[in-house]
Amino acid sequence: MAAGMRGVLGAALELAVPVECGGCRRPGTPWCPRCAAAVRDDPVVLRPRVEIGVPAWATGRYRGPLRTAVVDLKEHRRADLVPVLGAVLARSLLRLAEWEAIVPAARLALVPAPTRVLSARRRGGDPVTALARDAAARLGPRVAAVPLLTIAPWTRDSAGLSAGGRLANLHGAVRLVRRPPPALKAPHPGTVVLLVDDVLTTGATAASAVTALEASGVAVSGVVVLAGA
Numbered sequence: 001m002a003a004g005m006r007g008v009l010g011a012a013l014e015l016a017v018p019v020e021c022g023g024c025r026r027p028g029t030p031w032c033p034r035c036a037a038a039v040r041d042d043p044v045v046l047r048p049r050v051e052i053g054v055p056a057w058a059t060g061r062y063r064g065p066l067r068t069a070v071v072d073l074k075e076h077r078r079a080d081l082v083p084v085l086g087a088v089l090a091r092s093l094l095r096l097a098e099w100e101a102i103v104p105a106a107r108l109a110l111v112p113a114p115t116r117v118l119s120a121r122r123r124g125g126d127p128v129t130a131l132a133r134d135a136a137a138r139l140g141p142r143v144a145a146v147p148l149l150t151i152a153p154w155t156r157d158s159a160g161l162s163a164g165g166r167l168a169n170l171h172g173a174v175r176l177v178r179r180p181p182p183a184l185k186a187p188h189p190g191t192v193v194l195l196v197d198d199v200l201t202t203g204a205t206a207a208s209a210v211t212a213l214e215a216s217g218v219a220v221s222g223v224v225v226l227a228g229a
């Protein structure tokens with residue numbers, strides 16, 4: 001009965017909004033088996049041009065289906081890609097834990113990298129926070145998304161800027177919106193804090209975010225992004 005209802009609802013939604021694969025535009029599904037197979041579970045280590053000070057990993061390189069899906073999520077408000085990419089992120093976090101690349105801890109806090117408020121509003125919400133929340137929900141009650149960061153509205157869109165230009169653009173622009181929860185403040189052997197973002201290009205945003213968090217007493221263990229350029 002429930003499955004039948006889902007089938008009916010699925011068909012109705014399909015009529016309302018034509019569904020296509022976020023990776024290859026194939027119609028009928030938000031994420032086709034071929035694109036799912038192209039995105040591997042093993043995260044890759046990133047070596048960003050800007051020194052972040054903590055290890056950085058990506059679920060994959062910024063190309064192919066992953067790139068198309070990230071662009072669709074960010075630029076085209078593909079909310080149906082949040083669970084698709086949230087699952088990809090969650091699998092990479094599990095793998096990092098298996099590898100013990102993340103120090104075992106009782107709790108894991110995923111801090112979304114800051115999105116410029118205006119651009120987030122224009123795009124219909126902050127996709128990075130949605131992604132972190134989705135991944136956290138998949139990983140159980142000990143994992144939580146903890147939005148803490150904002151970015152000043154006077155910063156420019158970083159597209160087209162060099163690594164140095166990006167850093168200068170972000171200087172002093174990333175701030176905490178509230179006091180971090182005590183459990184996140186160092187020393188906190190019980191909680192591991194990871195910064196989460198969709199794309200890491202030069203590392204300038206991640207470096208600015210880690211600096212802002214550390215300045216507020218939050219020790220960041222690493223950065224995990226969907227796609228590394």
Ligand SMILES: [Zn+2]
Pocket residue numbers: 021022023024025026031032033034035036065
């Ligand atoms: Zn596809």
